[in-house]
Amino acid sequence: xxxxxxxxxxxxxxxxxxxxxxxxxxxxxxxxxxxxxxxxxxxxxxxxxxxxxxxxxxxxxxxxxxxxxxxxxxxxxxxxxxxxxxxxxxxxxxxxxxxxxxxxxxxxxxxxxxxxxxxxxxxxxxxxxxxxxxxxxxxxxxxxxxxxxxxxxxxxxxxxxxxxxxxxxxxxx
Amino acid sequence: xxxxxxxxxxxxxxxxxxxxxxxxxxxxxxxxxxxxxxxxxxxxxxxxxxxxxxxxxxxxxxxxxxxxxxxxxxxxxxxxxxxxxxxxxxxxxxxxxxxxxxxxxxxxxxxxxxxxxxxxxxxxxxxxxxxxxxxxxxxxxxxxxxxxxxxxxxxxxxxxxxxxxxxxxxxxxxxxxxxxxxxxxxxxxxxxxxxxxxxxxxxxxxxxxxxxxxxxxxxxxxxxxxxxxxxxxxxxxxxxxxxxxxxxxxxxxxxxxxxxxxxxxxxxxxxxxxxxxxxxxxxxxxxxxxxxxxxxxxxxxxxxxxxxxxxxxxxxxxxxxxxxxxxxxxxxxxxxxxxxxxxxxxxxxxxxxxxxxxxxxxxxxxxxxxxxxxxxxxxxxxxxxxxxxxxxxxxxxxxxxxxxxxxxxxxxxxxxxxxxxxxxxxxxxxxxxxxxxxxxxxxxxxxxxxxxxxxxxxxxxxxxxxxxxxxxxxxxxxxxxxxxxxxxxxxxxxxxxxxxxxxxxxxxxxxxxxxxxxxxxxxxxxxxxxxxxxxxxxxxxxxxxxxxxxxxxxxxxxxxxxxxxxxxxxxxxxxxxxxxxxxxxxxxxxxxxxxxxxxxxxxxxxxxxxxxxxxxxxxxxxxxxxxxxxxxxxxxxxxxxxxxxxxxxxxxxxxxxxxxxx
Numbered sequence: 001x002x003x004x005x006x007x008x009x010x011x012x013x014x015x016x017x018x019x020x021x022x023x024x025x026x027x028x029x030x031x032x033x034x035x036x037x038x039x040x041x042x043x044x045x046x047x048x049x050x051x052x053x054x055x056x057x058x059x060x061x062x063x064x065x066x067x068x069x070x071x072x073x074x075x076x077x078x079x080x081x082x083x084x085x086x087x088x089x090x091x092x093x094x095x096x097x098x099x100x101x102x103x104x105x106x107x108x109x110x111x112x113x114x115x116x117x118x119x120x121x122x123x124x125x126x127x128x129x130x131x132x133x134x135x136x137x138x139x140x141x142x143x144x145x146x147x148x149x150x151x152x153x154x155x156x157x158x159x160x161x162x163x164x165x166x167x168x169x170x171x172x173x
Numbered sequence: 174x175x176x177x178x179x180x181x182x183x184x185x186x187x188x189x190x191x192x193x194x195x196x197x198x199x200x201x202x203x204x205x206x207x208x209x210x211x212x213x214x215x216x217x218x219x220x221x222x223x224x225x226x227x228x229x230x231x232x233x234x235x236x237x238x239x240x241x242x243x244x245x246x247x248x249x250x251x252x253x254x255x256x257x258x259x260x261x262x263x264x265x266x267x268x269x270x271x272x273x274x275x276x277x278x279x280x281x282x283x284x285x286x287x288x289x290x291x292x293x294x295x296x297x298x299x300x301x302x303x304x305x306x307x308x309x310x311x312x313x314x315x316x317x318x319x320x321x322x323x324x325x326x327x328x329x330x331x332x333x334x335x336x337x338x339x340x341x342x343x344x345x346x347x348x349x350x351x352x353x354x355x356x357x358x359x360x361x362x363x364x365x366x367x368x369x370x371x372x373x374x375x376x377x378x379x380x381x382x383x384x385x386x387x388x389x390x391x392x393x394x395x396x397x398x399x400x401x402x403x404x405x406x407x408x409x410x411x412x413x414x415x416x417x418x419x420x421x422x423x424x425x426x427x428x429x430x431x432x433x434x435x436x437x438x439x440x441x442x443x444x445x446x447x448x449x450x451x452x453x454x455x456x457x458x459x460x461x462x463x464x465x466x467x468x469x470x471x472x473x474x475x476x477x478x479x480x481x482x483x484x485x486x487x488x489x490x491x492x493x494x495x496x497x498x499x500x501x502x503x504x505x506x507x508x509x510x511x512x513x514x515x516x517x518x519x520x521x522x523x524x525x526x527x528x529x530x531x532x533x534x535x536x537x538x539x540x541x542x543x544x545x546x547x548x549x550x551x552x553x554x555x556x557x558x559x560x561x562x563x564x565x566x567x568x569x570x571x572x573x574x575x576x577x578x579x580x581x582x583x584x585x586x587x588x589x590x591x592x593x594x595x596x597x598x599x600x601x602x603x604x605x606x607x608x609x610x611x612x613x614x615x616x617x618x619x620x621x622x623x624x625x626x627x628x629x630x631x632x633x634x635x636x637x638x639x640x641x642x643x644x645x646x647x648x649x650x651x652x653x654x655x656x657x658x659x660x661x662x663x664x665x666x667x668x669x670x671x672x673x674x675x676x677x678x679x680x681x682x683x684x685x686x687x688x689x690x691x692x693x694x695x696x697x698x699x700x701x702x703x704x705x706x707x708x709x710x711x712x713x714x715x716x717x718x719x720x721x722x723x724x725x726x727x728x729x730x731x732x733x734x735x736x737x738x739x740x741x742x743x744x745x746x747x748x749x750x751x752x753x754x755x756x757x758x759x760x761x762x763x764x765x766x767x768x769x770x771x772x773x774x775x776x777x778x779x780x781x782x783x784x785x786x787x788x789x790x791x792x793x794x795x796x797x798x799x800x801x802x803x804x805x806x807x808x809x810x811x812x813x814x815x816x817x818x819x820x821x822x823x824x825x826x827x828x829x830x831x832x833x834x835x
Contacts, residue, residue, distance in 0.1 A: 055384030059375075062386075070244045070299070073227075080238045080336035085408035 220375045222386075226368030227331055228352055229395035231345055231359075233404045234437075234616055240335050240345050240359065240449075242352075242368075246302050246327040248294040248320075252284040255324035265325070268308040269294050293325075296332045317381025331368075335449040341407045343462035344400070344441050344561070344614065347449035356460050358398060358614070361562045365396040365618060397619045401437035406430060409734045410440040414708070417727035418444045421691075421713035427464045427593050428731065429707045433601035433696070436610035436630040438559070439704070439735075441594075465557075465564045468590035469690045469709070472674025473527045473656075473720075475586030477599060477644065480524060482547035483535045484643055485636040491643040494519050497530045505577025509533055509585075524647045525655025527671065529585050536584030541572040544580060550635045551599040552609060553591055558631075560615045567591045586674055587684070597707040600669075600694045603648070604702035607641040609633045649699045659725035660695050662732050664743035668702075669695025669728065671720035676712065688712050693724035697732045703741045706731050 081087065089099070202210065231240040248269075255261045262277035269276075276293060283291045297305070309322040318326060333348045346357020352367075354360040373388040410428050418426040430440040443463045447455035461467070483489040494517045501510045511530040523531035536544055548554070554569030568590040570579075575588075582588040594612060602609040610630045617627035636644075648668035651657040656671040672692040675684035692709040696702035708724040708731070717723055736743075 052378065052384045055376075056378070056382050059383035059386060063383075066244075073241065073243050074299070076238060077241060077243060077334055077336055080241075083237070084337050084340065085405055086338065086340075 218376050218378070220377060222373045222375055223370055224329065224373070225331065225352070225370050226392065226395055228333060228348065228368050229362075229366035229397045231366070232397060232399045233402050233407075234400065234439075235403065236399070237404050239337055239341060239400070239402070239404065240333060242331045242333050243298075245296040245298055245330055245332045247292055247296055247330050248305065249290055249292050249326055249328055250280060250283075251289050251324050251326065252280050252291065253287075253289055253324075255280060255284075258284065261322075261324060264309065264322075265293060268305050292328075296330055302327065317377065333449075337404060337408075338450065339446045339448045340404060340411065341400075341402055341441065342446050342449050343443045343460065343464075344402060345449060346460075347452045357462065357561060358400065361560055362396075362398050362615075365398060368395045369393070394621055396625065399616045399619060401439065401614055401616045402441070403439050405738065406735050407440040407442065409738075410731050411442045411444070411446070413727050413730040413734070414442045414444050417708065417723070417730070418710065420726075421710050421717070421723040422715040423691075423710040423723070424712040425463060426708070426710045426727075427467075428709070428727065429464055429593055429597045429705075430731065430735065431597050431601050431612060431705045431707075433604035433702055433705050434610065436598075436601070436612045437616070438612055438614045441614070462561060463711075464593040465559060465561055466592070467711075468565050468567050468592050469711075470587050470589065470674040470677055470684070471591050471596055471692065472586040472672035472690065473529075473532075474596055474600075474670045474672035474692055474694050475589065475591075476524060476527070476532045476584070477603065477648075477670060478548050478551055478553070479532045479536045479539070479544070479584040480520065480647065481551075481603065481636050481640060481644055482544055483539045485547070485640040486539060486543055488538050489520065489535055491520050491647070495523055495531045495534060497523065497528055497534075499530070502530045502533050502581070504533065504537070504581040507578045507581070509581060521647045521650040522654075524670070525650040525653075527651075527656050532584045533581045536580050541575065541580055544583070545569075545572050547635070548583075548589075550609070550633065551602060552595050553589065553599070557592075557594050557598055557612050559594060559612050564594075565592050567595055586672060590677070593707055593709050596692070596694055597705055600696060600707070601705040602635050603641045603644045604696040604705050605641075606638040607634060607636040609635045645696075645699060645702075648696070652695065652699075656719070656721040657693060657695070657725050659721055660693060660728045660732075662697060662729055662736075662745070664745055665697045665732065665736055665741070666699035666745045667695050667697040667728075667732060668699040669693055669725075671725060673719040673721075689718045691718055691720040691723045693720045693728045695725075695728050695732070697736060698741065698744045700744075703739055704732070704735065 092099075227244065228242040230238055230242070233239055250261075250265075252258070258280040259273075259277050262273045262280060266273035266276050279291050279293070283289075294305075306320045309320040309325065311321050311323070314321050314323060316323070320327070331352060333352065335342075335345065335347070342357075344357050346354060346359035348354045348359045354363040354366065359366065369392040371388050371392055372390075373386060375383045376385040377383055410430055414426050414428045417423075426444045428440065428442045429438065431438050441462070441464050443461075445459050447459040452460070480489075480491075484491050489495075497511065497513070497518055498516055500512065500515055501508050503509075509529050511528055513526040513528045513530075518526075518528065518531065520531070520535075522528075539547075548569060554567055556564045556566045558564075570588075579588050598609065598612050601612070610632050613628045613630050615628055618625045645668050648670055649666065651670050652660050652667050657669050660667050660669050670693070672690075672694070674690050674692075675686050676688040676690055677683070678685040678688075690709060690711055691713050692707065694705070694707045696705045706728050708727040710720075710723050710727075713723045
């Protein structure tokens with residue numbers, strides 16, 4: 001504020017005060033700075049709350065993932081229990097299935113041989129009811145099935161030995 | 174004017190003071206009280222967490238889970254947060270279906286003792302947890318975690334489950350309430366399976382939602398163990414073994430199935446067994462893996478070592494014959510009787526009928542040092558190194574501490590203690606053309622699905638392939654014509670040896686002739702074995718007690734079930750045969766005291782007395798004529814072949830079963 005030294009006799013009613021010109025530029029500048037500051041605050045607040053929001057969503061997704069993993073493990077356990085041999089046996093018994101053993105398998109042989117063997121077996125049983133062991137014809141080994149390195153083909157040495165001496169020719173004591 | 178200026182300055186001064194005060198307070202809060210306020214804020218929003226990684230899974234060779242852990246929750250109470258213990262106990266008891274007085278007493282005792290953690294319901298599955306949350310929901314209560322009930326919280330834990338139940342229980346073992354392995358693979362692989370405790374923190378908002386979390390440090394996940402065990406083969410073996418033990422009224426039994434070429438153990442069964450899911454309900458005796466923990470006198474099955482060593486050293490001709498005409502042998506003043514020893518016999522027949530005289534003579538020709546070395550090479554007297562805890566090494570004294578008749582006794586399986594796995598490994602050596610492959614039960618170790626390591630078994634050539642072939646031939650005869658007839662298979666050839674040994678009584682410090690360990694160890698198919706199967710019955714009673722009658726049928730049961738599963742091509746015909754006891758020669762027990770029970774051995778004794786004075790074998794080495802070369806005469810032998818046909822027994826009484834148990 002300016003200090004004005006006015007004469008004593010001046011007619012104050014007639015004197016008009018000088019108006020200061022409004023500094024539009026400075027006002028605009030101040031306004032822009034103010035807007036920038038306020039805007040910055042708003043931006044920071046928005047970032048903060050959106051990061052919190054993302055964090056919450058991220059954690060809930062992690063939790064969901066963990067829950068799904070747990071559920072997967074639980075179902076794997078139930079599956080293993082259901083597929084255990086004891087459970088399968090129970091289920092098979094319920095529906096009337098019986099367990100297979102090696103005696104229920106037969107080696108692959110030509111049909112003609114089978115028929116002749118059957119008649120031979122029948123004859124033998126008729127003739128010698130007390131005989132404990134059936135004589136059968138040598139079986140030809142089936143084709144090799146290789147899996148896991150465990151399956152074996154019929155040994156070729158056995159073939160040779162059979163050719164050299166048939167069992168009936170083995171000397172008896 | 175002056176007044177206006179003054180007023181203006183006063184206003185300015187007011188604003189300056191006001192802003193200055195705010196500034197000073199800000200400086201004080203953010204600089205002076207920084208640590209205090211930060212700690213308070215963290216305390217309010219941050220939870221420190223401790224989470225244990227889930228224990229590693231144990232798989233079988235086909236990736237079937239045998240043991241796995243699940244996340245479960247335990248309900249616990251913080252008594253300091255519960256105002257009315259009785260009311261809380263009533264509500265909780267209703268949901269948990271327990272007595273309210275018990276819970277009330279627990280809460281009150283904990284309050285008195287200033288405890289802040291008491292478990293009310295341990296290790297509950299997710300469904301039960303949800304039901305409890307719904308039942309205890311108190312909607313008016315503002316609480317960050319579930320259940321929405323004052324003073325109750327959930328704690329994350331893990332529970333070990335064994336989906337196969339008692340399948341391979343002694344092999345897998347179990348982990349205790351603290352998730353620490355206490356037996357079997359769970360114990361031996363504890364370091365690999367154990368999950369680390371991961372510490373971390375979580376930031377929560379005012380509604381309890383987590384918006385930020387982190388772990389303090391990264392830890393490796395636990396490892397998974399893949400076994401060589403096949404769950405289906407293990408099941409079949411266990412079933413057959415259980416039936417065999419019941420049929421023979423035995424005290425216990427054990428069975429092992431191995432692949433001789435790789436040393437992999439496909440099954441290791443014990444009976445009686447237990448369920449690791451509820452191990453507390455079973456006797457601790459059942460936890461023991463007898464197949465590696467128990468040691469026993471093997472008896473005649475040990476003759477494999479006797480004949481292997483002699484044949485490999487070239488000391489006997491496996492196609493020759495041995496003089497067993499006397500019916501007994503005296504070694505260092507002890508007489509070993511043998512009712513089968515009535516003639517010259519080939520080595521095949523000697524093993525088939527389990528002649529003790531033939532075995533002792535063979536061992537005497539081998540000598541102490543050689544015999545001992547071979548037995549050691551076969552793995553006796555030392556642990557096999559299988560990846561299971563507390564494996565027994567057996568008892569096999571060095572020759573320095575042997576008595577005069579120790580070699581004779583050891584040649585027929587006495588004065589030596591072995592484990593079942595050691596015996597199975599010895600037979601697997603012969604099955605594998607004389608190459609001993611270290612038995613193992615772990616196939617590989619994995620982490621996050623990637624294979625970290627796989628087992629490479631040690632291989633040692635113990636005997637030559639030719640020697641192994643001779644032995645296989647001899648073992649084949651045991652099954653065809655000897656004591657192991659009940660091991661004959663449908664569709665497959667088999668070879669093996671029976672063993673019936675008196676048990677050693679530790680209290681009496683001598684063998685107990687009333688108790689037996691009956692075994693059968695075999696391989697199938699005979700010429701190129703895919704599997705070696707051992708069956709041991711401890712103290713069979715109430716009827717037949719020798720290995721041929723008691724263990725061989727179990728071998729047959731197991732082999733006939735697993736060989737088709739292993740895709741082994743049948744190499745023999747299906748036969749239908751009913752063997753009676755008379756068809757099978759029995760095992761003869763060593764008679765060092767010379768006392769027998771049967772008439773036949775009494776007759777032998779009379780004959781012995783006559784010749785006893787005339788023949789006192791001081792020189793224990795028999796004359797060379799016992800290694801008779803093969804000849805064409807009647808006594809000559811017999812180039813035995815691995816016959817595919819089954820011979821009808823000509824004379825049921827010759828070599829027939831004798832009742833004497835000397």
